[in-house]
Amino acid sequence: MEIPRPQTGGRFVRRIADRLAGAPENASRVWEGIQLARHQERPYTLDYIARLCTDFEELHGDRLFGDDPALVCGIGRYHDEPVAIIGQQKGRDTHERTYRNFGMPSPEGYRKAMRVMALAERLEIPLVTLIDTPGAFPGAGAEQRGQGSAISHSIRTMSRLRVPTVAVIIGEGSSGGALAIGVADRVLMLENATYSVISPEGAAAILWRDAGKARLAAAAFRPTAANCYRWGVVDAVVPEPKGGAHRDPDEAARLVDGYLTRALRELRALPSGERRRLRAERFRRLGPFREIPPDAAALAAGRGEPTSARSDLPNA
Amino acid sequence: MNRVNVSIDRLRQLAHRAEHRPARIPADERSCPRCESHYSAEEMRRNFRVCPACGHHFPAGAHDRLDQLAGPGGWTELWPGLRAADPLGFYDLKAYSDRAQDAEAQTGLGEAIVCAELEVRGRPAVAAIMDFAFMGGSMGAVVGEKLARACDHAAGRALPLLIVTASGGARMQEGVLALMQMAKSVIALDGLAEAGQPVIVVLAHPTTGGVWASFASLGDVIYAEPGALIAFSGPRVIEQTTREKLAPDFGKAELQLHNGQVDAVVDRREMPERIARVLGILHRPQRQQPPGAPGPVQWAQEGAGRAARAAQSIPGLSRRLVDRIRPGHDGDGS
Numbered sequence: 001m002e003i004p005r006p007q008t009g010g011r012f013v014r015r016i017a018d019r020l021a022g023a024p025e026n027a028s029r030v031w032e033g034i035q036l037a038r039h040q041e042r043p044y045t046l047d048y049i050a051r052l053c054t055d056f057e058e059l060h061g062d063r064l065f066g067d068d069p070a071l072v073c074g075i076g077r078y079h080d081e082p083v084a085i086i087g088q089q090k091g092r093d094t095h096e097r098t099y100r101n102f103g104m105p106s107p108e109g110y111r112k113a114m115r116v117m118a119l120a121e122r123l124e125i126p127l128v129t130l131i132d133t134p135g136a137f138p139g140a141g142a143e144q145r146g147q148g149s150a151i152s153h154s155i156r157t158m159s160r161l162r163v164p165t166v167a168v169i170i171g172e173g174s175s176g177g178a179l180a181i182g183v184a185d186r187v188l189m190l191e192n193a194t195y196s197v198i199s200p201e202g203a204a205a206i207l208w209r210d211a212g213k214a215r216l217a218a219a220a221f222r223p224t225a226a227n228c229y230r231w232g233v234v235d236a237v238v239p240e241p242k243g244g245a246h247r248d249p250d251e252a253a254r255l256v257d258g259y260l261t262r263a264l265r266e267l268r269a270l271p272s273g274e275r276r277r278l279r280a281e282r283f284r285r286l287g288p289f290r291e292i293p294p295d296a297a298a299l300a301a302g303r304g305e306p307t308s309a310r311s312d313l314p315n316a
Numbered sequence: 317m318n319r320v321n322v323s324i325d326r327l328r329q330l331a332h333r334a335e336h337r338p339a340r341i342p343a344d345e346r347s348c349p350r351c352e353s354h355y356s357a358e359e360m361r362r363n364f365r366v367c368p369a370c371g372h373h374f375p376a377g378a379h380d381r382l383d384q385l386a387g388p389g390g391w392t393e394l395w396p397g398l399r400a401a402d403p404l405g406f407y408d409l410k411a412y413s414d415r416a417q418d419a420e421a422q423t424g425l426g427e428a429i430v431c432a433e434l435e436v437r438g439r440p441a442v443a444a445i446m447d448f449a450f451m452g453g454s455m456g457a458v459v460g461e462k463l464a465r466a467c468d469h470a471a472g473r474a475l476p477l478l479i480v481t482a483s484g485g486a487r488m489q490e491g492v493l494a495l496m497q498m499a500k501s502v503i504a505l506d507g508l509a510e511a512g513q514p515v516i517v518v519l520a521h522p523t524t525g526g527v528w529a530s531f532a533s534l535g536d537v538i539y540a541e542p543g544a545l546i547a548f549s550g551p552r553v554i555e556q557t558t559r560e561k562l563a564p565d566f567g568k569a570e571l572q573l574h575n576g577q578v579d580a581v582v583d584r585r586e587m588p589e590r591i592a593r594v595l596g597i598l599h600r601p602q603r604q605q606p607p608g609a610p611g612p613v614q615w616a617q618e619g620a621g622r623a624a625r626a627a628q629s630i631p632g633l634s635r636r637l638v639d640r641i642r643p644g645h646d647g648d649g650s
Contacts, residue, residue: 138549287457
């Protein structure tokens with residue numbers, strides 16, 4: 001199975017990923033990584049914003065229904081340039097966790113995000129997204145207000161932008177709730193962050209019919225930064241301070257800063273129409289498949305001869 | 317003292333049912349879960365797998381749907397040779413590669429989506445039809461790729477795209493790469509939109525997760541089959557995560573119509589008619605511009621000329637008034 005190597009990011013951003021890719025991988029190691037990604041002292045979106053921006057103004061409300069504290073949106077001053085920022089925010093204590101809804105955005109959050117994306121596009125300022133969510137909020141109210149279409153429209157809006165866009169997976173990146181703000185020109189991922197189609201607990205409940213099998217699910221998904229880099233899903237892996245980002249949030253932010261500035265500098269050098277085209281190409285390439293000759297396909301599917309018995313060819 | 321109210325009639329009914337229900341429903345018959353009517357396979361096929369008594373919609377396969385839309389054999393399959401790879405070497409209770417092969421052997425499908433070129437009541441279109449029977453209709457790299465190719469194909473031939481969804485969402489066995497198919501499909505659909513072609517989406521039971529949260533909710537016209545579950549998070553996920561008690565009609569097509577998430581709930585038996593109607597309304601004959609007709613630039617120039625002449629024809633006093641009102645005043649009288 002040939003996995004395409006990302007062609008972006010430059011040699012120095014690949015170095016750490018290559019080192020990580022070579023690291024031995026087993027269930028308990030993957031599980032440890034997931035615990036780090038979810039560590040409650042781990043820096044969250046607002047912690048990074050406070051360290052990266054000299055000035056930041058948070059914007060509230062989707063102008064349609066309400067405001068969503070689980071998704072922080074705003075404009076900030078970054079290296080003396082304006083930048084638009086969107087990111088999921090978790091809480092540290094019970095009160096804040098409830099207020100932030102555990103970092104699970106509702107449709108109004110994604111609609112607010114789209115409003116800020118449009119603002120970035122109109123004022124021609126780059127967009128940075130910080131991803132840290134167990135998933136979009138599952139609830140009857142969210143469904144009623146169109147959680148599905150909020151996410152799909154957010155994906156579409158972000159994929160259409162002509163300004164430079166960088167997504168950084170800083171903690172947990174799970175499901176469409178993460179991808180809704182993840183369709184960027186460059187996707188960076190912190191060393192201990194995770195990026196997956198579903199949380200390990202969710203997968204265990206569905207595939208093993210037992211939420212307690214989360215460790216097993218995590219080992220099967222291998223949602224680590226090294227793997228995401230190998231599969232071409234992320235362009236660079238940002239190293240964390242020894243022991244994890246929570247050990248030294250300032251140093252973690254400094255490391256993110258270095259990769260982010262570099263990515264933005266590379267992207268600014270491209271013509272604006274080119275960015276959108278390359279972004280579309282980048283996502284188009286993701287996901288390997290096989291192609292077998294049509295005759296063989298018809299035979300395998302039992303349609304080669306008229307009404308041929310499928311049992312003749314169980315696994316052609 | 318506790319009393320249990322059960323009517324004798326109800327007990328008799330239950331006893332009767334237990335006696336008369338066949339131990340196993342024979343393969344050539346289907347019994348309706350709603351009204352318990354029994355049908356032969358032939359009856360079911362003739363009625364497009366909709367219960368003639370109560371209108372319950374049974375799951376329908378991709379090939380059956382294509383036969384219904386275009387007439388038996390009236391369609392040509394596109395890219396039948398695409399097969400899933402196993403990038404993660406995924407193993408849950410069974411290896412993913414075995415699962416995919418078993419699904420192929422059981423369903424006769426290469427993947428959870430079938431693409432075809434067809435005519436619906438004489439209206440040409442490209443179709444991408446999902447089939448729930450193949451691994452829950454889940455979206456992996458092949459579904460993403462086929463959708464992307466279908467969009468390109470439709471754009472290249474200036475044809476509308478028709479999508480029927482029946483899917484539990486992203487295919488977990490492909491991990492984060494399955495998640496990426498959401499972005500891939502949305503971007504592909506956008507390319508078709510830029511080519512000026514419409515997308516009609518039909519949501520069948522169930523359409524949930526990453527499929528609903530990507531291309532399925534981006535149709536220009538979105539129809540739903542009666543009773544179809546349409547949701548980002550299914551009822552089980554919601555009840556497990558938030559312990560929220562859900563109404564029995566949660567996420568059902570009829571409720572989603574009320575919520576403003578779909579354009580109409582359409583009976584499968586009338587679906588080809590409705591689709592053909594929309595295709596007919598949106599059909600654009602290749603119009604030739606009649607010689608001598610003004611182009612857009614000419615229109616603008618003529619308009620500007622008229623405006624200038626009109627300004628000149630304003631008598632002197634009025635023009636002075638106009639000039640005085642114009643600069644800086646917005647009429648608020650502040």
